[in-house]
Amino acid sequence: MANIAVIGERDSIYGFAALGLDTFFVQAEEEVRQCFHQLVGGGYGVIYITEAAASLISEEIEKIKMQAVPAVILIPGVWGNTGAGTANVKKSVEQAVGSDILFHN
Template sequence: MYKIAVMGDYDSIYGFATLGLSIVPVSTPEEAKEKLHQLAGGQYGIIYITEAVAAELTREIEKYQEQITPSIILIPGVSGNTGAGVQGVKATVEQAVGSDILFSN
C-alpha cells in the first residue's frame, strides 16, 4: 500500500501530520530535490508539495509527470496561493478530457 507525503516549509505542512500523512519539512532547494527523489523512489504514491517549493523543483517534478506513481500535487503554503496548483490540475484534466474545463462563454 502506498503512503502519502507532504513536503514544504514546516509552517505550511505541520498540520498534515494530524491526518496521518508523512511530513517532510525542507528549507533549501537542494534538500527539497534530495527528499523528492527519496520519496518518489520509496513507498509514496502521492506527494503533495507546496507551490513555493515546487517552483524551485520544476525540472525534478517534470521527471515524474509521465509516471503513474508518484502523483505529485501542488498545494498552497502559508505564504499564499500562486495558482500553480490549480493550473497543474487544469492541464491534467485538459489532457485527459481533451477540453478546457474552466472555459466559459
Template sequence: MYKIGVLGDYDSIYGFATLGIETFPVDASGAGEKIKELIAGDYRVIYITEALASEIQPELEKYEEQITPALILIPGITGNTGDGVANVKASVEKAVGSDILFGEE
C-alpha cells in the first residue's frame, strides 16, 4: 500500500501526525534527500510546506512530469503564500486544457 508523508518545519507539520500521516521535519538542506528516501519507501503523496518548497524548487522540478509522487504544497504556520493554489491550478489546467478559475482572479 502506498503511503502519505508531510515535509516542512516541525511547527507547521506536527498536527498531521494526529491524522496518522507520517511527518518529517526537515529544512532545505535535507529535503531533497528526504524526498528521494520517501519515494523509495513507497510514499506516493507528499505534502510540502510552501515555505520549504520555495527553497527547494529545483529539486521539485525533477518530479513535475512524473505521475508519482504527487507533491502537494500546503501553507505553513507563517501563512499562505498562494503557491499551493497556483500549483493545483496549473496542474488542473494541464490536465483539462482549460483555466477552471477563469474570471475569478
C-alpha cells in the first residue's frame, strides 16, 4: 500500500496525523516546493495539499497531475476555502463521465 502525505499549514493539517497520515508542516513557498518534490519522489501514492500551499506551487502541481501516481488532491485550510479543490474534483468528474454533474437548470 502506498503512503499518504498531507502538506500545509500546521493549524490546517495537524489532525491528519491522528489518522495515521504523514503530515508535513510548511509555510513559505520554498518550503512547499521542496517538500512537494521530495514527496513526489518518495513513493507516496496520494498527496493532500491545502489550497493555500498549492497556490504557491500551482505549476509544479499541474505537471504532476499528468502522471497517474501520485494523486494530488487539494483540501481547504482552516482559513477558508478558495474553491480550487472543488473545481479540480469537478473537472476530474467531467473528464471521467463526459458531463457536468453539478449543472443545475
